[in-house]
Amino acid sequence: MKTIKGPALFLAQFAGDSAPFDSWDGITRWAADCGYLGVQVPGWDKRLFDLETAAASKDYCDTFKGRAEENGVVVTELSSHLQGQLVAVHPAYDLAFDGFAAPQVRGNPAARQEWAVDQVRKTLTASRNMGLGAMATFSGALAWPYVYPWPQRPAGLIEAAFDTLAARWRPILNHAEEMGVDVCYEIHPGEDLHDGISFEMFLDRLGGHARCNMLYDPSHYVLQCLDYLDNLDIYAERVRMVHVKDAEFNPTGRQGVYGGYQGWVNRAGRFRSLGDGQVDFGAIFSKLAAMDFDGWAVVEWECALKHPEDGAREGARFVRDHIIRVTDHAFDDFAAAGTDAALNRRMLGIDR
Numbered sequence: 001m002k003t004i005k006g007p008a009l010f011l012a013q014f015a016g017d018s019a020p021f022d023s024w025d026g027i028t029r030w031a032a033d034c035g036y037l038g039v040q041v042p043g044w045d046k047r048l049f050d051l052e053t054a055a056a057s058k059d060y061c062d063t064f065k066g067r068a069e070e071n072g073v074v075v076t077e078l079s080s081h082l083q084g085q086l087v088a089v090h091p092a093y094d095l096a097f098d099g100f101a102a103p104q105v106r107g108n109p110a111a112r113q114e115w116a117v118d119q120v121r122k123t124l125t126a127s128r129n130m131g132l133g134a135m136a137t138f139s140g141a142l143a144w145p146y147v148y149p150w151p152q153r154p155a156g157l158i159e160a161a162f163d164t165l166a167a168r169w170r171p172i173l174n175h176a177e178e179m180g181v182d183v184c185y186e187i188h189p190g191e192d193l194h195d196g197i198s199f200e201m202f203l204d205r206l207g208g209h210a211r212c213n214m215l216y217d218p219s220h221y222v223l224q225c226l227d228y229l230d231n232l233d234i235y236a237e238r239v240r241m242v243h244v245k246d247a248e249f250n251p252t253g254r255q256g257v258y259g260g261y262q263g264w265v266n267r268a269g270r271f272r273s274l275g276d277g278q279v280d281f282g283a284i285f286s287k288l289a290a291m292d293f294d295g296w297a298v299v300e301w302e303c304a305l306k307h308p309e310d311g312a313r314e315g316a317r318f319v320r321d322h323i324i325r326v327t328d329h330a331f332d333d334f335a336a337a338g339t340d341a342a343l344n345r346r347m348l349g350i351d352r
Contacts, residue, residue, distance in 0.1 A: 001289055001290065001292055001326040001327070002289075002292050002293070002294035002326060003289070003294070003323065003324065003325050003326050004242075004285070004288055004289065004293060004294065004295070004296070004297050004323050004324070005037070005038065005076075005294070005295065005296045005297070006037065006038065006244075006296050006297030006298070006319050006320070006323055007035065007036050007037060007038075007244075007297055007298075007299060007315065007316045007318075007319035007320055007323075008036055008037060008038030008039060008040060008073075008076045008296045008297065008298040008299065009031050009034070009036045009038075009039055009040070009298065009299050009301075009312060009315070009316070010039075010040040010042075010079070010243065010298050010299065010300045010301075011027060011031070011039050011040065011041060011042055011045075011048065012042040012045070012079065012081070012300075013300070013301050013302065013308060014027065014030075014301070014308060014312065015027065015042065015045045015047055015048055017047075022047050023047065023048070024048050024049070024064070024067060024068070025067060025071060027039075027048060028067070028068045028071040028072070028073050029071045029072070031072075031073050031312075032071055032072025032073050033072075034309075034312050034313045034316050035313065035316030035317060035320065036073055036299075036316050037072075037073060037074065038073055038074045038075070038076040038296055038298075039068065039073050039074075039075060039076065040075075040076050040077045040078075040079060040136065040296075040298050041075055041077070041078050041079065042079050042081070042082075043078045043079055043080050043083070043119075043123045043126070044080070044082045044083060044100075044119070049064070049078075051119065051122055051123060051126060052122065054122075054126035054129060054130070055122035055123075055125040055126045055129070057129070058129045060129075061126065061129040061130040064130070065130055075130060075132065076132075076295075076296040076298060077127070077132055077134050077135060077136055077184075077241065077296070077298075078123050078126060078127050078130070078132065078135055078136070079123075079135070079136040079137065080119060080120045080123040080135060080136070080137045081136060081137055081138045081186065082100040082138075083100070083116045083119035083120050083123065083137070084116070084120055084137035084138040084139060084140060084185075085097060085100060085116075085138045085140050085191075086100055086101055086112055086113060086115070086116035086140065087113060087116050087117060087120065087139070087140040087168050087169065087172070088113075088139065088140030088141060088142050088164070088165050088168055088192070089109065089112070089113070089140060089141070089142075090141060090142050090143075090144060090145050091109075092145050093141075094109060098112070101115060101116065102115055113168075117168070117171075117172060120137060120172055121172060121175050123135055123137075124172070124175055124176050124179045124181050124183070125175075125179060127179065127181045128179040128180060128181055132181065133180065133181060133182060134181060134182040134183075134184050134213070134240050134241050134295070135176070135181055135182070135183055135184065136184050136186060136215050136241055137183060137184065137185060137186070137215075138185065138186055138188060138191050139165065139169070139185050139191045139192055139193040139202070140165070140168075140191065140192065141190060141191050141192040142161040142164060142165060142192060143157070143158050143161035143162070143192050144190060144191070144192060144194075146158070147194075158201075161192065162192065162198075162201050162202060162205055163205060165192055165202060165205075166202055166205035166206050169183075169202075169206070169212075170206060170209070173206065173209045173211045173212055176211040177209075177210065177211050181211070182211050182213045182240045182241075183211050183212060183213060184213050184214060184215040184240050184241040185199070185212070185213070185214060185215060186215040186217060186220075186243070187199060187214055187215070187216070187217070187220060187221075188217070188220050189220060189223070189224065194220075194224075195221075195224060195226060196226075196231055196234060196235060199214065199235070199238075203238075212238075213238045213239070213240040213241070214235055214238045214239050214240065214241070215240075215241040215242070215243060216231070216232065216235075216239045216241070216242050216243070217242070217243040217245055217300065218245070218247070218279045218284060219243075219245040219246060219247035219271055219277070219279065219302075220247075222247040222248070222249050222269065222277070222278060222279060223247055223249055223257070223269035223270075224257065225249065225257060228279070228284070229280070229283055229284070229287065232284065232287045232288070232291070233287070236291040236293075239291075239293065240295060241295055241296075241298070242288065242293070242295060242296070242297055242298060243298050243299075243300040244274065244281070244297050244298060244299050244300070244315070244318075244319055245271060245274070245279075245299070245300045245301075245302060246271070246272045246273060246274050246275065246276060246277030246278075246279050246281075247269065247270065247271050247272055247277045247278065247279060248269070248270060248272055248276075248277040248278045249268060249269040249278065250268050250269075251268045252268060255267070255268045256268055257269065263304075264304035265304045265305070270304050271302040271303055271304065272303050272304075272305070272306075273301065273303040273305075273306040273310070273311035273314060273315065274299065274311070274314060274315045274318040274319070275314065275318050276303070276305075276306065281318075281322050282322065285297075285322045285323065285324055286324065289324040289326050297319045297322075297323060299312070299315040299316065299318075299319060301315060
């Protein structure tokens with residue numbers, strides 16, 4: 001068994017325009033002061049990271065990592081969530097997602113998609129330059145507006161969506177193979193890869209591509225009423241990244257999974273700071289230890305109630321308290337009597 005690394009923090013929700021969150025030095029010092037050992041980097045945030053330079057220069061990547069280490073943390077992974085979202089966008093979401101793209105491609109879906117693919121490829125190249133083995137991302141979505149089958153979906157609609165999604169991602173995954181980096185899709189509502197079955201539909205179309213893997217976040221499964229522990233058992237071989245995020249689901253006679261169009265505070269299902277929700281992290285960390293997961297436990301802070309800086313500091317302690325330092329010997333070794341093949345045969349009565 002292997003001991004999970006951590007705690008680490010996803011910086012996307014903390015980067016901002018005021019100190020210490022507006023610079024790489026500032027935010028890494030702050031993360032270390034909160035108790036984190038690593039940080040996951042939003043590859044799109046120019047306040048912290050220059051993706052274009054990182055994809056072209058290993059020297060830049062070495063300096064970037066070195067400054068983080070001087071400040072007390074290591075870089076765990078890069079994220080291309082926003083760019084991955086733009087690899088596949090249904091027209092209903094064109095305006096909503098246009099802001100994720102560079103200004104020169106906004107309002108032009110074809111140019112935006114081409115830009116997004118290039119950005120994800122560059123994030124993979126930058127990951128290689130940093131010596132990282134995995135990249136976090138979203139799949140994007142073509143079929144999401146049709147997730148609930150009313151009116152009846154036309155035959156072949158979902159199949160066509162997944163055929164296209166796989167065709168768009170296959171060259172990216174092939175580039176990931178060349179870079180030696182896993183692509184870890186966060187399984188997330190709003191993406192076509194939103195649960196285990198949809199991930200399998202995608203994976204099947206990719207012929208089981210070795211670089212197609214999962215970012216496991218139990219909070220998204222709580223809000224879907226999906227068994228997040230069984231999910232770990234099923235997909236253990238594909239879970240290559242973990243976000244540690246809490247959530248709660250409290251249905252009433254007025255609302256359930258879909259939330260009645262309410263804001264996050266008033267939804268039946270909502271994200272919470274670590275320890276304030278319903279996720280059984282004791283069971284999750286036990287399963288991760290048993291399945292030899294040796295990646296990072298990365299806190300992703302999202303909470304409708306608590307201040308983010310409080311959630312961050314509490315999250316570091318929470319993860320540290322839950323990481324299981326795995327044993328290097330069996331608990332009953334003290335009673336071992338020694339054995340050999342001949343003794344085993346006699347104990348089984350095989351030679352009688």
